[in-house]
Amino acid sequence: xxxxxxxxxxxxxxxxxxxxxxxxxxxxxxxxxxxxxxxxxxxxxxxxxxxxxxxxxxxxxxxxxxxxxxxxxxxxxxxxxxxxxxxxxxxxxxxxxxxxxxxxxxxxxxxxxxxxxxxxxxxxxxxxxxxxxxxxxxxxxxxxxxxxxxxxxxxxxxxxxxxxxxxxxxxxxxxxxx
Amino acid sequence: xxxxxxxxxxxxxxxxxxxxxxxxxxxxxxxxxxxxxxxxxxxxxxxxxxxxxxxxxxxxxxxxxxxxxxxxxxxxxxxxxxxxxxxxxxxxxx
Ligand code: FES
Numbered sequence: 001x002x003x004x005x006x007x008x009x010x011x012x013x014x015x016x017x018x019x020x021x022x023x024x025x026x027x028x029x030x031x032x033x034x035x036x037x038x039x040x041x042x043x044x045x046x047x048x049x050x051x052x053x054x055x056x057x058x059x060x061x062x063x064x065x066x067x068x069x070x071x072x073x074x075x076x077x078x079x080x081x082x083x084x085x086x087x088x089x090x091x092x093x094x095x096x097x098x099x100x101x102x103x104x105x106x107x108x109x110x111x112x113x114x115x116x117x118x119x120x121x122x123x124x125x126x127x128x129x130x131x132x133x134x135x136x137x138x139x140x141x142x143x144x145x146x147x148x149x150x151x152x153x154x155x156x157x158x159x160x161x162x163x164x165x166x167x168x169x170x171x172x173x174x175x176x177x178x
Numbered sequence: 179x180x181x182x183x184x185x186x187x188x189x190x191x192x193x194x195x196x197x198x199x200x201x202x203x204x205x206x207x208x209x210x211x212x213x214x215x216x217x218x219x220x221x222x223x224x225x226x227x228x229x230x231x232x233x234x235x236x237x238x239x240x241x242x243x244x245x246x247x248x249x250x251x252x253x254x255x256x257x258x259x260x261x262x263x264x265x266x267x268x269x270x271x272x
Contacts, residue, residue: 035193035194035196035247036193036247036248036251038197039196039197039200040244040248042197042200042240042243043200046204046207046236046240047237049208049211049233049236049237050233050236053214053230056211056215057227060218060223115220116220117216
């Protein structure tokens, strides 16, 4: 088996086969990936990408069956000062929300996922708006509408009620949570 | 590169064309996948079906190129012009 291929071929065939003229090295010395193998590998990669795209398509049909639970306390009384914000988990959903205290008795709350690519939006006290640091988007704190940047839809607005012992989540006022 | 056999030259040309097509399809599919995610997050779910169809077509192109290069290799083998001592193809004489 260690004899050179040319010699072995001469022992086996009367004339040297045509392919041996073009490929004169031992296969076990051939460590290169052939174009053919590489193309086959690319087909496999292509199938993976197709599966990914199909996954995104199928995911768009999936609707989480967990509904938000209303009447749950999300903030204690005076837990945040006027002009401050606090993130919380929307009751019944595994999604973040953000509540902002605008004045003594006015709180607003929104789903915290940016409607562009789902980065969490943050309250900017100085600018007086909800900003998304990912692609520099901004939303109005009064109603969640888009002020500028790539987002096209307003933030989902949450309904909250202020009671003497804290702030209660009542449901989704506008827009939809994922 | 100079080949002794014109058919070998054709096979190499076919493989190079197929390789280019496959690579182009892959890049296109990568772009489609990232755009699909973006459309999904932005709520433009109506764009996902066309994306899936285009991705499917790209995959078919890739599969076709793999099949074409495979066929041209087999054809070469039939004509005795292919290295049948290739690692994937058992050497009949052994
Ligand atoms: S994710 Fe918010 S602007 Fe892009």
